[in-house]
Amino acid sequence: MSTRNFIFHDITAVAVRNLGSGEVRLLESSDETVQGVVESDENLLDRIELTESEGRLLVAFPQNHHAEVNLEISMPTGLAFEATTGSADVSAEVGLAATRITTGSGDVSLDSVTDVQITTGSGDVSIQTVTGSAGQITSGSGDISIGGTGAAVQARSASGDVSIGELTGALRANTASGDINVGRTTGSVESRSSSGDINVAVAESLPAWLDLKSVSGEVLIGLEAGNQPDEGDPYVSIRANTASGDISVSRA
Numbered sequence: 687m688s689t690r691n692f693i694f695h696d697i698t699a700v701a702v703r704n705l706g707s708g709e710v711r712l713l714e715s716s717d718e719t720v721q722g723v724v725e726s727d728e729n730l731l732d733r734i735e736l737t738e739s740e741g742r743l744l745v746a747f748p749q750n751h752h753a754e755v756n757l758e759i760s761m762p763t764g765l766a767f768e769a770t771t772g773s774a775d776v777s778a779e780v781g782l783a784a785t786r787i788t789t790g791s792g793d794v795s796l797d798s799v800t801d802v803q804i805t806t807g808s809g810d811v812s813i814q815t816v817t818g819s820a821g822q823i824t825s826g827s828g829d830i831s832i833g834g835t836g837a838a839v840q841a842r843s844a845s846g847d848v849s850i851g852e853l854t855g856a857l858r859a860n861t862a863s864g865d866i867n868v869g870r871t872t873g874s875v876e877s878r879s880s881s882g883d884i885n886v887a888v889a890e891s892l893p894a895w896l897d898l899k900s901v902s903g904e905v906l907i908g909l910e911a912g913n914q915p916d917e918g919d920p921y922v923s924i925r926a927n928t929a930s931g932d933i934s935v936s937r938a
Contacts, residue, residue, distance in 0.1 A: 691723050697719075697738070697741055698766065699742045699766035700759060700766070706753070706773065708756050710777070713758065713779050715780075733751075775793045777796070782799045784800055791808045795811075796813045796814065799813060801820050802822070809828045821840070825843045825846055839853075843862075852870045852871070857874070862879070869938065870887050875923070883931040884934070893919070895924070899927045904933070
């Protein structure tokens with residue numbers, strides 16, 4: 687394989703288009719520049735388009751190419767990012783602003799993002815923190831995992847699991863056969879699974895309004911009974927619906 691290097695200044699957003707197989711790695715730069723290294727076949731390297739317009743850097747690969755590509759980009763924290771790939775994985779060890787990623791079968795692993803939209807056919811999605819106002823994540827058969835979020839998140843997977851470590855925003859989660867797990871929440875949860883289990887842990891002492899339905903599974907409630915909260919007092923709403931899975935609501 688051969689390599690091609692690039693460097694740009696005054697960049698606020700980075701977009702990667704039409705990268706087929708391989709890997710995209712985003713690292714934190716030591717200065718304010720955006721620097722990249724592309725490793726691939728030499729005949730492909732010459733056909734990569736690198737364009738900058740009004741602070742937006744576009745790294746565009748030829749459509750329908752079949753060469754494997756390893757792309758590493760070092761950038762400052764807080765840049766917006768977009769990517770479309772075939773089977774290539776996308777990982778970021780740098781905090782990102784608004785992020786949009788579409789991949790056929792690649793995995794996505796991110797550190798910290800603000801608003802985020804991710805779609806993958808069969809890859810897993812892992813995000814440490816979502817700090818903005820909205821997140822929309824869809825995977826055909828992969829798992830979806832978020833360490834912590836204060837955003838309003840929609841997560842959907844046909845056969846993968848959905849896991850949220852700590853939720854302070856709101857969650858709407860849907861799976862066909864995967865499990866849905868929330869480790870600790872102070873926000874509302876609306877979850878639905880055809881055959882998977884649903885487990886939600888509510889923050890200490892916080893009242894919860896429950897709407898739980900399972901056709902053939904068990905429903906376990908580990909919360910103490912209490913009075914209806916006074917108007918204006920905090921509480922969480924937990925809705926869970928599954929056909930054959932179990933539902934558990936407990937204290938964190």
